[in-house]
Amino acid sequence: DGGITQSPKYLFRKEGQNVTLSCEQNLNHDAMYWYRQDPGQGLRLIYYSQIVNDFQKGDIAEGYSVSREKKESFPLTVTSAQKNPTAFYLCASSTFYRTSGRETQYFGPGTRLLVL
Amino acid sequence: GQQVMQIPQYQHVQEGEDFTTYCNSSTTLSNIQWYKQRPGGHPVFLIQLVKSGEVKKQKRLTFQFGEAKKNSSLHITATQTTDVGTYFCAAINSGNTPLVFGKGTRLSVIA
Numbered sequence: 001d002g003g004i005t006q007s008p009k010y011l012f013r014k015e016g017q018n019v020t021l022s023c024e025q026n027l028n029h030d031a032m033y034w035y036r037q038d039p040g041q042g043l044r045l046i047y048y049s050q051i052v053n054d055f056q057k058g059d060i061a062e063g064y065s066v067s068r069e070k071k072e073s074f075p076l077t078v079t080s081a082q083k084n085p086t087a088f089y090l091c092a093s094s095t096f097y098r099t100s101g102r103e104t105q106y107f108g109p110g111t112r113l114l115v116l
Numbered sequence: 117g118q119q120v121m122q123i124p125q126y127q128h129v130q131e132g133e134d135f136t137t138y139c140n141s142s143t144t145l146s147n148i149q150w151y152k153q154r155p156g157g158h159p160v161f162l163i164q165l166v167k168s169g170e171v172k173k174q175k176r177l178t179f180q181f182g183e184a185k186k187n188s189s190l191h192i193t194a195t196q197t198t199d200v201g202t203y204f205c206a207a208i209n210s211g212n213t214p215l216v217f218g219k220g221t222r223l224s225v226i227a
Contacts, residue, residue, distance in 0.1 A: 031214075033214065035217075041219060042204065042217050042219035042220050043159070043204065043217040045214060048214050104149060105151075105159075105161065105206075106161070107158040107159050107160070108158065109157075109158055110158050
């Protein structure tokens with residue numbers, strides 16, 4: 001059963017704490033993305049990665065970090081530098097977007113992060 | 117950077133009424149995609165438009181891409197409660213940039 005999994009579904013962070021959100025895909029997609037969604041808001045791109053060991057900042061990368069050591073995995077760390085981390089975090093994947101610019105994105109179920 | 121503007125932000129309709137959301141860009145787009153996100157869920161791809169003036173239909177949903185490839189619309193005929201959710205357009209204008217999503221239109225359907 002192919003798809004994207006994100007864990008955990010809910011995550012609570014204490015002040016000053018770093019937390020890592022997991023994203024795994026078995027679609028054999030080259031590109032992976034992290035988005036942040038605030039209530040009633042659209043999708044804002046945090047980071048994206050086209051290939052293993054390479055990633056680029058999106059529109060709101062400050063306070064976040066990522067790694068791409070494996071094709072299947074693209075974990076996102078929300079650092080203590082992110083002062084307002086409460087949001088819904090969505091991971092997505094697609095075929096390598098430079099191929100045609102027409103690749104669609106497949107989203108995981110998301111992780112809701114709350115600050116205690 | 118490129119932006120796609122989506123209107124309206126919210127739309128409340130009676131069940132059976134029609135609904136339209138619009139997506140506009142100041143630059144020419146290479147393609148446009150539409151996604152639907154149900155309440156509490158994640159965005160799901162609906163359709164992609166590539167050609168100037170293209171029109172595609174999926175049952176009660178009609179998608180259009182403008183002649184100048186700068187705007188697009190999604191029209192739902194005779195809305196049902198299952199249509200509730202947020203509809204996003206997303207586009208790439210050119211080059212090697214990821215999809216840019218509009219802020220979405222949240223549709224509420226009153227039974």
